[in-house]
Amino acid sequence: MQLYDWIILSATLLFIVGYGVIKTKGSKNVNEYILGNNETPWWTVGLSVMATQASAITFLSTPGQAYHDGMGFVQFYFGLPLAMVVICITFIPIFHKLKVFTAYEFLEQRFDVKTRTVASVIFLIQRGLGTGLTIYAPAIILSSLLGWNLNLMNLLIGVMVIIYTVSGGTKAVNVTHKQQMFVIMTGMAFAFFTILHYLPDDLTFSNALHIAGANKKLEILNFSFDPEERYTIWSGIAGGFFLMLAYFGTDQSQVQRYLSGKSIRESQMGLIMNGLLKVPMQFFILLIGVMVFVFFQFHSAPLHFNPNNTKIINTSVYKADYEKLEGQLKNIEAEKEEISLLYVHQLGQDYDNRELHNKLIALNSREKDLRDQAKDLIKAVDKNAETNDKDYVFLYFILNFLPQGLIGLLLAVIFSAAMSSSASGLNALASTTTIDIYKRHVKGEKSDKHFVDMTKRFTFMWGVVAILFACFGTLFENLIQLVNIIGSIFYGTVLGVFLVAFYIKYIRAKAMFWSAVITQTLVIGIYIQFVYRNEILSYLWLNVIGAALTIVIGLLLQKVFGKDKTALEAVV
Template sequence: MKQILIVLSLCILSVSGTANESTQQTFLTWNRHAELPPVGGQGESLGVAGPYVGVHNDALIIAGGANFPKPYWGENKAWHDDIWVLDNSGNWIEGGKLSRPLGYGASVSTPLGVICIGGNDAAQTYSDAFLLKWNRTTKTLEQESLPALPTTLAYTAAVLLGNKVYVGGGAVTNDLASTKKNFWLLDLGDVQAGWSELPTWPGPERGLNLLVAQHNGKGKQIYLLSGRRVDKSGEIEFLKDSYAYNPRSQTWSRVADSPICFMAGEALPIGDNHILVVGGDEGSLFFKADELKDDHPGFFKQIWGYNALTDTWQKAGEMPQNHVTTQVAKWGEDFIIASGEVRPRVRSPDIWRVAILPPNPDFGTVNWITLLAYLGLLLAVGFVCARQTQSTEDFYVGGRSIPWWAAGISIFGTTLSAITYLALPARVYATSWSAIILNLGILIVAPLIAFVYIPRLRRINAVTAYQFLENRFDLGLRLFGSASFIIFQLFRMGIVVFLPALALSAVTGFNLTVCILMMGLISTVYTAFGGIKAVIWTDVVQVVVLIGGALLALGIVAVNLDGGLSSLVSMGKEAGKFEMPPIEWSWANDSFMVLILGAIFSNALVPYTSDQAVVQRYLTTSSEREAQKAVWTNALLAIPATLIFSIMGIALFVFYKSNPDLLGPLEKYDQILPWFVAHQMPAGFAGFVIAGVFAASMSSLDSSMHSICTAVSNDFVGRFKSDWNDENQMRFARLLVGGLGILGTTIAIIMSTMDTGHIFDFLIGLMGLIASPLAGLFLLGLFAKKPKANHAWIGVICSLIAIVFAKYFTDLNGLLFGLVGIGVCFGVGLFTSLFASRNAQS
């Protein structure tokens, strides 16, 4: 054993240092999409600077702007009023004229149209705001006036966040010496209310600044970057200071300075947390423009990336051409950079279409061998268990002979899905380890489960949890409880396979369909043949692999940190990663009380009392005492596992804050662990950690399949079919598991081909509402003697109404829905029974 540990340590150390080799990555692809037609009656297409640019109804709108006719250095600047529209077929359509030649304002694409804000001409600056709307039916452009700005403004920036337009920075005259500290808001839900003034940033005034919205892990922020101003002595200052505005608290904070000045540039929000700056002027040749004239090399081509979550800058490839003083607009999934200035006085008519380059790492032969060997081991365990599964007693409850420690590990594996495996480190990476509280609710609830719930279940020799509901109330509530569980699990099966597979494929290069098929089909085979024994023993293997993979990943992250664990602690503390939630009486935020109550009711009472996938493990041991030990095993496993995943999240944050060049824009920040595995871990090790993700997903999937089968066979078919012999039951159960496996895998594959995220989130959320009333039913049956079936039904109905109201008509934190559902079901059920009892006595 000692020799094995030495070899493992040497292997980990052999990869240390490689992660710190900074390499510049490329995240974007650039294509010339079109060329802006000539404007202002000019004979050739010269392009414009300062245009209004946006997309509406799948058409690109470019309006106004200014340029210098040829020869560039012998002519005066000309402002234009032309409007051009490029449809999705690549055809240019004349869109009429602006009310006057105008440019150097700001523009924002909104569902209402392209909002154009401020601007100037050769003589003056304006406070105008107006809307450009493309009518795709008539192929015409419509213009509509909007409330004017509080003052004249040019060289400003604007951004849309939600249903609100924010404007910040700019100059009130054509002279940039008149830059202003201004921050205004226009609510598109109440446009006629006009612009409202907001607090300004705690830095100097500026113009030609950038304004972009991005998520910093805690919420959407508005970032004000760079710019230019003239100080009190008349000197031009190229600014690098940057600020973030929190719309919820209406407060500003200073963030990391940009590495260079980006005045008059463009910024793209990429993925969940990144901003890429794809234009601008750092000012190095600003005072030499008249001297260089046509020998000016143009502006820098380096793309700079900012990670709003780690507050770090990185180099992010190069652009083929830097266009300044223009606007960026999103068209579909791509970004449009239209025309603009490429060197002093020279514009370009090029319209660039910029797309995000998907990562394409190679998983590698060694990693595939590691993963396939693990999957082969699961099949072998399944076939061994299949030989020991000869009766329905074996298939459903393992002959009630499963060791307590194996049952406890299986409970832990069942409740820890791959979504949690990926999401908990990601949540800590993005926020803090306050979420650790959520996973500790089982320690509080375990005595109730062990000493009250398990004895009642085993006393009636139950196979499903819902038999207790019939024994205590009536058959209707048993069928309601079982059906609710079945429907919820049917939807959940696809989710627990699809989401981890999506995260893996996005950053590892895995084929999504192959990933889904591997998890789905292998789980189906060993579950169908081996029954609950195969599920539990493969869960044991899978828990070892997933915890081992997490420890391995944590070890490699820690070894590659400059300063090791001390850096992890010091940088984690500085970033607030070890902070606990505030102790406050707020029911909308993740306060301490919300997390505690959520941990007890939503995360512990609901699954450990009403979820057949968990409850079934209580029934597989040889005695009540063994089942109680299984519950305590699971509870005690939750502590180190939660600490491991939480510390891993902190370690990933510290690692990528120290090595920003190694992290690309992630579509979702819960891909952070797969990204690290794919890009930083050596061959073989990466395969083992990915096997851990597979393990977490498959342990949830096999539990769902088997528990649905148990519920259908015992609560529905077996309950009403008295002549059902053991052989027929076994045949039916195995066929049903096979069908469920195919169904769950098919749902996951369908999800992979459609934009169904919001639909499935809604359905899962809706079905999840039923779980807490079920838990309330069990508590009502356990602790109240008077309530009968009719009282319990009233409690369930009132509970459902209360949760729907809380979800859709209040700002109550979703973690408290469990408390609402359980509390209302229990309280109403008990109250109606007492009320009925008094009426009967009177």
């Protein structure tokens, strides 16, 4: 990194933190601190919702996901627009009508305090873990870039987020999201056009897509019914729908964004904006990863993208074996560049040579085999080493091929995304802890200022917890999948509770409480046995399973328990 990169990176981050503190300091009551006095316009709601979901993990991992596996990951988001419609019709009107601070307040009015508490605790567990990961992801960048201690990076990033989130609450989160989304989309657009600029002069965008397609990177739709297939159109529409419905409808980090809207209509418009723009945004980010793949058909790429693992292997007895693999890779890359240029030339003459097409596929298959052999060597040195290097692909491209100044901007993109999602997470964790746990169980009358102060303290506390979790976090598959796996384990149960609350008046409090407890236990067991150990089920189906089990077990338990006198009338 050059001086210009450091100036751009530092100035961007300091502006965001300073703007958030100065613009929103001094909240006087709980409504202002948690809901921003319900003054947020629809377009800010939409941007804030998008920024909350678009963490650094999105921009760090998604291009690497596309580089290795192609565009199929976009199917994960196919259920999102439909989920936005359901939330706009059902969730938002009820939440606004009841004037709740958190989604879980509604559950006490529909069921009882126990059901409200168990849903809140499930949220706190999974969002606490998720927020730790959003801090951990960008920390990888600086630790790899500068050789600084990873835990120190976690601390610095966490402290920046804590400063303005504690100071301004929801208003600070919302106003900084606007600047962060501007930085994010500007930086990603620059990255995309820079990649195109660096491709060979006679390689058009259309021909670049031909090369990507020849290597099966553009296979968007997978109609397979195999439950082991992680991303299919069916798991995306069904599992993705339930995950998005749970995330946007019951996760306080998102609910709090649209509860701060000026009106029901403004909140609905914000969510519809997210539904219309989110899938194209993810498609664009994946396309950047595919273009990085095409770029490396004409430029050298490392045998393994994670520099930490490279250091391990170069100081081991397997160094010579690793260097031999690197030599073989260089030969493949030289041949691949030659074949790719010939293929492009013939495409320019409207002639698709199947022989060259097959040679490209064969060369990339050999390259993949070499990379797998390198991972085996790394595992031989350190069996605990994480050999999945998807999260480092885009980072490697940024640091080694982007021009001066643009490196700083792209790093600012990743840090802005990390700060946006982390701030929303801390804000929601603190609000839920204060409103659903502390306020509901504290003894005696307390002033409004007392609860504002407690929310600030809980924000700080959860910030510390997230930093500590980030310090102990490790890569699993890749970061964006890990976050979604954690969400899928917990979201289905909470979603099932809300679906019963909205639509099935027959089920009462006692049955619902025990259904939630039993279901969450079963889902964790299903994940361990069928997803983690044996990999015979896509984690996306856990959302469907969790929601369905909650409803079915609730219906059965209601028959066992009979009428529950403690249950309140449904408010729907």
